Amino acid sequence: MKADALIVGAGIVGAACAAELAARGLRVVVFDAHGIGGGATAAGMGHIVVMHDSPAEFALSRYSRDLWLELAPQLRERDAFSRCGTLWVAEDDEEWRAARAMHDAFAAQGVSSQMLDASALRECEPALVHGMAGGLLIEQDSIVYAPSVAQWLLKMSPAAARIDVRPGTRVVAVDAHSVRLANGGGIEASHVIVANGIGATELVRSLPLQPKKGHLLITDRYPGLIRHELLELGYIRSAHHATGTSVAFNAQPRPTGQLLIGSSRQLDTTDPAVEMPVLAQMLQRAARYLPQLPDLNAIRAWTGFRAATPDGLPLIGRYGVSAAGETIAGDSNAGVWLAVGHEGLGVTTSLATAQLLAAQITGGAATIATDPYLPARFMHGVSHA
Incomplete structure (x- = not known):
């Protein structure tokens, strides 16, 4: 299949971008070094939440939550969508x-x-x-099992016939119109989109992205113990502004009856191993709010890495191209489209990210302003190319 767009990354953001572009008539090829719904998508909680740390974050998360509520009737039981609030x-x-x-x-x-x-x-x-x-x-906030939804978007959504997914295919280089694969092959298209989270820094090395490590733990089944996603009011401050290692209380009731417990953030490591002192600190914090927690049976703990930008907002748009059309001279990545840097809101904002990116690529109208998310806000020293 000849492609109009090539997407690197088959997590929830890449899958959403593929489905939206395909719905607008483009033929899309999606590459992932591993498989559908891995990386931060598999590691996260799948919380769909309106956040208000800044007007731009509020606009994007609120718009995307509305899109999730519209999509929900099409999802399957295995996608575990629940409007728990x-x-x-x-x-x-x-x-x-x-x-x-x-x-x-x-x-x-x-x-x-x-x-x-x-x-x-x-x-x-x-x-x-x-x-x-x-x-x-906040009653309309929801949860979802994002890896399963990524699979649905790529394989079963109404426009899936125009999407070619290539798992186990590692991309080693990108430019505005082509990707180079680890096996030495190359593929060309009108558009190249990088949507593989913190892995984007291996392809576009000057991106202002920082990995934030997080721990999660899931318990055995305790149906009805909690009914809503529970967060402490200090979570926002911990999520965006803390330095070093921080923890905050976050507990989610899964549709299975299990409890998903978070959260932690570390800025000083890229080691994926579960760190028992950090996990213990996180659980101790959670037990302050849920006294029964120490008596519950834990099944598994794991970590993941969120890709964070300096201002806490994602990069959605063309890399190396200013609003005035100026480009970074001599940068081979200039013109590549980006959908990365969502930190802990990748699932929440994936559908809105896809809408904003597709509107830029196809020349359509965007429902909210795109300026706060354009990569150009971090450009310095641009020149006409």
């Missing part, structure tokens, strides 16, 4: 005030949320430790 837990009066501010900010943008006082919080989630000040419930 997110419950932000306020530990004290300061966090209660932060929850109120978050509620007001969401209300101003038309996002439904519900304030819960201490009594309502205990009724909503009896397993939470008593003494919490209250919480904020």
Whole structure:
């Protein structure tokens, strides 16, 4: 099949981009060194959440959550989509005030949320430790098993006939119109998209991406123990602004009845091994909120690496090309399309990322402004090519 677009990466972001481009009539080839839905997609929690750390993050996550809610009726049982909602837990009066501010900010943008006082919080989630000040419930937030959805997007979505997936195929070099494979072969197309997370730095070496290591743990089945995705109000501060090693409480009820427990962030390592001191610190933090946790049976723990940019926003657009059409002279990667740098919001923002990227490639209209996510914001010293 002659391709219009070549995509490096078959995780949830690459799969979403492939499905969207194919839906717009392009013929797409997707390469992945391993298989569909690996990497950060397989390592993450699959939480679909509206985040408000910045206006641009809010716009992208809110738009993408709406797209997920539209897609949900087409998904299969194995994709494990559940509209369980997110419950932000306020530990004290300061966090209660932060929850109120978050509620007001969401209300101003038309996002439904519900304030819960201490009594309502205990009724909503009896397993939470008593003494919490209250919480904020975002009912439309959801969870999904992202590796399975990536497979559906590439193999079973309405436009899948125009997608050729090549697992076990490693790309070693890219330029604006071709990829070179590890076996020495090369393939040309009108567009090349790099969407393989932190692996993108091996292909476009000047990208401003940093790996953030995270630990997760899953328990045995305890149906009904918690009902919502639970996060502490300090999570946002921990996720984006902490240095060194940090942990925050995050617990998710899987449709299987299992609990998925997070989260940790490390900036000083690329070792994928589970580190027991970090895992212990993360679980100790979680036990402050869920006192029953130490009595539960853990099945498995693992790690993954989030690709983070300096400003916490993804790179969605052409690398090495400014808004004025200027390019970096002498950079062989100039003109390559990027869909990377989503940090912990890759699943949440994958569908919106695909829409924004496809609109740029095909010249269509974008629902939200693309400027905050363009790679050009990190360009310096561009010149006309």
